[in-house]
Amino acid sequence: MTSSPETSLIRIGIVGYGNLGRGVEAAVAHNPDMRVAGIFTRRDPAQLRPLGAGVPVYGMEQLPAQQGQLDVLILCGGSKEDLPQQSPQLAAQFCLVDSFDTHARIPAHFAAVDAAAQAGNTTALISAGWDPGMFSLNRLMGEALLPNGATYTFWGKGLSQGHSDAIRRVPGVAAGVQYTIPVDEAMQQVRAGGRPDLSTREKHRRECFVVLQPGADAEAVRRTIVGMPHYFDQYDTSVQFISAEELAREHSAMPHGGFVIRSGNTSEGAQQVIEYGLKLDSNPEFTASVLVAYARAVHRLQQLGQHGCKTVFDVPPGLLSPRSAAELRADLL
């Protein structure tokens, strides 16, 4: 890794500055071949406090004028409201990476971004992160290497943002978090090469820590949570009531992780098990790190003239590293 002169660094634009945006800023600092050239926000730019001194902050409306000043945008908004609009719109003008994670809508999102990127001669990579992202890669490779087999994805132990939000909407709840936990027995079966048919309940359980509003009926809250359709009713769910202080002290981190396990046979007697696991202290910071590595790959694909929408399935792994192909072969192969 030779240090690049400032002028040849990959210029990253961060679009949205919540947990993920801050994670991207931190991750770029670990990558000597890139720099944050601007942060773009819908809030008042004067109110934002970037981690790095001297990082310019702009209002979102100033983004179009920055064409030519930014090599890759990293979109740090949500999959529900932000990315379905932003990614196709910005791909017309910029190379970009997003972490769109609504699995069922990926084909539609891909089509919209691809049309914009093809028309604009840009390169846009969607759905980077760990799931979708690293877990997807491992599902694909597991299936390709062991066609006669079965794939299992387990999530957790980790804090689920969506389920925590659902808890907080329950009447009588002041605050709360939810952890998704893989069922140990199921994990052991799968790791041992068994290929069990597992129900939703048999794969994961859910643990909730809830702060009640003054005067709320704890048992009524508990019943509402565990019976919530889709979110909790198909799982074994435990609800623990704690104080606001304990919640702040013990449950403000955002750990997550999980496992993709492929188990298959290459012949009757030979069972083969591939396991990929993540143990993350900070879910947004790890997702951000993945986005940053794929931003490098997007920049290179653009330079190679490979335009249009891409996913992690389309990227030669070597493009993720700042090191040369010859160095990678000598040191890591």
Add this chain to the structure above:
Amino acid sequence: MTSSPETSLIRIGIVGYGNLGRGVEAAVAHNPDMRVAGIFTRRDPAQLRPLGAGVPVYGMEQLPAQQGQLDVLILCGGSKEDLPQQSPQLAAQFCLVDSFDTHARIPAHFAAVDAAAQAGNTTALISAGWDPGMFSLNRLMGEALLPNGATYTFWGKGLSQGHSDAIRRVPGVAAGVQYTIPVDEAMQQVRAGGRPDLSTREKHRRECFVVLQPGADAEAVRRTIVGMPHYFDQYDTSVQFISAEELAREHSAMPHGGFVIRSGNTSEGAQQVIEYGLKLDSNPEFTASVLVAYARAVHRLQQLGQHGCKTVFDVPPGLLSPRSAAELRADLL
């Protein structure tokens, strides 16, 4: 996965028919988009018994005449004698995949194969398998995603062919096998996110099962084995003497596997751990499965006009799967 008419199947040539070659033949049978079009051997073709009825067996000297009849050769010879000769020679005429695994000689092997493949307009992928191969990919991705971190590779529990051969050359030894075993304590430290400096001895231990020749001095054999420079002297090595019957009964399989663990920090407080693990009942059959998936990718790269020598670092993962890019995005992303 729609079934392809016989004529559009990828035609695989297997070069060398030992454990790995047989594994390739078995793996191709699990992949409906390819077929074994020929097995090539230095032995008498009439003496070979392929697993599949009707698979043609040829002498090695008949290979050049098969140009145009084979889409990809899978080279199943050894890294010491066979591949350094065969891969560059055959790459002049054929697309191919090999499992060249002498890490220190990969750059030279790459250069020789690349020159031949560039001149011949063929596509050749070297050093596929699990290490080099899947483990290399995970070393690369771990480093790219978590630049501020450390990577650890542990091998085993598994039978090491090279170390078993070394044991069998000791005077007084009739037969024997050696297992490489990761040291549990080191694994736990690394998994917990520690980044210990581990000596060779602290990472792996070695377990030998030896059948003595009649009249051999057990203690002398033990001392020769455990003191063998490079192979055993830097490890804690145990030697157990067993009967030829027990060796045949308990130690004729070829299990292997191991772990690549990357542990890194994305910020001061946030530790992230990525772990990739393999638990293989049959080392040669799994290696063969990797070679077969990469043979598919080589065939597609060739069709895309991407000639020259490649490694696993250069292959977009989607090319490993028989499924279309749209299907993969919808089902696995």
